[in-house]
Amino acid sequence: MGDLGTGKKERQALARRRETLSQGAILIIAIVAVIPVAYFVRSNLVLSLMTQAVIAGVLATSVGFLIRQSGTVTFGNAAFYGTAAYCVALPLKAGLSLPLGIVLALVIPPALAYLLGLVIVRIPGIAFSMLTLAIGQALSELALKARWLTGGEDGFSFALPKTVMGLDASLLQRPSSMLIFSWSVLVLVLFGLSWFSRSRYGRVVAAIRENEERARFIGYQTVSRRAATFALSALVASIGGVLATLYNSFVSPETMHWSLSGMALIMAIIGGTQMLWGPLAGAAFVFFAKDWAGDIGEHWQAVIGVILIVVTVGLPGGISGAMMQIASRGSRLFKGRGAP
């Protein structure tokens, strides 16, 4: 390991190494923590809900991440989610390999997003959001009409290969094992996004979000960076699409409809976009609210609508923001009333 001196540079390097180690430890703990959950929860229904919530959480995270990092709202991420799903499904239907499909799914939608982004990130304000709505819906309609490719309104189901990289493929369709897998992927995604936002590139993107003109005056290329952020958001959405289609072994153009993007946005808002894990909390909330409201009545849609309004108007930080506020107030109380 070598002997590190005590100069400033050495102390900074040591601090960074400690931070990386602790980050790594949190990552591993977060992933491993779900295993006892998957083991002890006996109800397949609850496990299935949790898995669906996690997968939806990935899509919600893609939307929330773009809001957090770039300050823009997209209604089009379902199109990337669905395209990725088809990238996995079509090769399998044609008898080609699964890894090929996964690679396609993680390359094509983000590349498409980057190219689109280069054009559309220049558009300010709500026009950008409406543009993502139009483009996403156009892709969805194309998919709907291309019956020969997509199965049209009915979609199509397909079979997974027997084994995937040596593991039994049916593990992907069992709620307990899929929960562990999707959760691990989600945790890795969150860490990746966190790393991105703390990187130099990510911090420039944040500066662009705050004041694009100033960033440009300083000399940064704002359009390519914002397009890259848009593409990163699309990549996360694509990961969600891959997970969803592996879990269900079924695709249909419905996965590309703007209402799915809308639901992802609602999850991100309810959960809060300040924290990277906010959208996941929102997704979990929406899924379990749907389950609980099912007992009260079939009015979960109205419940979500009300909560969306309440959060938008009164609780801009969402669930995660509220929790962080409570946590910081609690810790301040705990440490004694000193100025923070």
Add this chain to the structure above:
Amino acid sequence: MIVQLINGLAYGGLLYLVAVGLVLIFGLRQVVNFAHGSLFMLGAYVGYVISFYVGFWAGLAVAIAVLGILGTLLDIAVFGPLRHRGPMTTVLVTFGLALILEDFAQAIWGKGLRLQQPPPSLSGTVEIFGDSFPIYRLAVIAIAAIVCLGLAIWMRKTRVGLFVRASSVDPEGTAMQGVNTDRLSILVVGLGTSLSGLAGVIAAPLLSLSPSMGSYVLIDSFIVVVLGGIGSFSGAFLAAILIGQIHNLGVIFVPSLAAVIPLALMSIVLMWRPSGLAGTEA
């Protein structure tokens, strides 16, 4: 062929009726109203229910009134207080309202389709160039034209219309000149929603009622608003006719692209001239 053109005109007329309310609301409050489709749907159901007791035209009148009142409440409670919070806030709130209204309609009337017959005075067909054609479709075109004309006259010849036009172009300047833009907004938003209620009742015999009929027209009406030019009412009329024709003729000649063309046009306009929709940057 003539039949198809007239069909396209009928759908275009309907789209105009839906979209013009949106244009009014956007022009004055600079908000994209995601609840507009649900209000349209609500108007259709109100008209449907009332028409059982006192006929179609009474149903139309009641729907217009009810939706107008709802619109004024919407402006007082939502658009007004939230106007300083940025456009995304109202988008999200109206989105939530749309969910609530759709659930409300589902709860009362169920998810299934309901049919509505056109009023007896407008049912039946008429011969045009050898093809028989439903009178009701022609009536829809006529109603749309009348509304367009009425709005144009109101905009140009009355004081209030002048204020509305001025406020759509420059809200602050108009307010500085002494126009009470808040009261104006309440009036205009109410008018906009009553028009969507009108559109809903008119649409019911054509489209059949269902709680999701709102989302069916929502995107198309956004397209009409964008294509017509924000704040331009005559533009909205032309755009609606255009979209109506594309919708109908497209299905015949290029079915796989029919739905995409309006979306592509909207995208192009948004990229070329986003200024209307983007509003003033904070």
